[in-house]
Amino acid sequence: MFMRSSTAALAALFFASTAPLAQAAEKPTDPQIAHIAYTADTIDIEAAKLAIKKSKNKEVVDFAKDMERDHEAVNKQALDLVKKLKVTPEDNDTSKALAKAAKEERAKLAKLKGADFDKAYIENEVAYHKQVNGALETLLIPSASNAELKSLLETGLKIFQGHEQHAEHVAGMLK
Amino acid sequence: MRPLLLAPALALALGASPALAATIEVTIDKLVFSPANVQAKVGDTIEWTNKDVLAHTATVKGGWDVMIPAKSTGKVTLKAAGAVDYFCRFHPNMKGHVEVAP
Numbered sequence: 001m002f003m004r005s006s007t008a009a010l011a012a013l014f015f016a017s018t019a020p021l022a023q024a025a026e027k028p029t030d031p032q033i034a035h036i037a038y039t040a041d042t043i044d045i046e047a048a049k050l051a052i053k054k055s056k057n058k059e060v061v062d063f064a065k066d067m068e069r070d071h072e073a074v075n076k077q078a079l080d081l082v083k084k085l086k087v088t089p090e091d092n093d094t095s096k097a098l099a100k101a102a103k104e105e106r107a108k109l110a111k112l113k114g115a116d117f118d119k120a121y122i123e124n125e126v127a128y129h130k131q132v133n134g135a136l137e138t139l140l141i142p143s144a145s146n147a148e149l150k151s152l153l154e155t156g157l158k159i160f161q162g163h164e165q166h167a168e169h170v171a172g173m174l175k
Numbered sequence: 176m177r178p179l180l181l182a183p184a185l186a187l188a189l190g191a192s193p194a195l196a197a198t199i200e201v202t203i204d205k206l207v208f209s210p211a212n213v214q215a216k217v218g219d220t221i222e223w224t225n226k227d228v229l230a231h232t233a234t235v236k237g238g239w240d241v242m243i244p245a246k247s248t249g250k251v252t253l254k255a256a257g258a259v260d261y262f263c264r265f266h267p268n269m270k271g272h273v274e275v276a277p
Contacts, residue, residue, distance in 0.1 A: 066265050068228065069229075070229050070265065073228040073229050073245065074229075076228070077228055093251025154205075158206040159229065161266075161268050162263070162265065162268045162269065163266070165267040166264070166267055
């Protein structure tokens, strides 16, 4: 129940904030895109850390460790690229909405225990990766003007799609 | 004299199979196995070279499970004939296929 509502809330926040950006005149700029990508990655690392700390389920902990490792590797690549391109990531409404929704989600997860936590964490991982993939495909990749940034986002999309399938697999095992 | 003559022949016969075994190279770049389809023989080795900054695996359901760390390699020696599909456990959207001849 709560998962559905929180996911819907996250979706509403995310899409409400990206909708204006989707208009041609307000396409996110490369510095904003870099900030959104970095924020999205960091959110998943924070969630993974919480799961590693709280979960007793080996599959869930292994999954969380995979997420932490991959997203840290992607973030390092992203930071190396913005440095090389001399781009300063710029905070924006989409990043703010993502961070706010993630903070609320973490607070909800922190109150859960055992199997309830595991299920809520994994279901949120499926939903979260789905949302980020949607944003990458429809907004961030098409808006990126620098070829290297676009290429990094395209690889990021493949990684996130892999994570979504991985999360779905773990969710299936928890049932 | 006879045993002396036999020894190299025996060594050759015993060594024949590994000597003919090939190593098949597969590259991983941006979450893609390339080539995605390979043909091999029993005794051959597949070696994956991972150019990504992410760890991957080459995993067959109910079969081999090879860890391929970031910027590193991993390998498996094929022991059974048959066609197998493999994937990466961390990114199940990565898929490959091996046909192993006897």
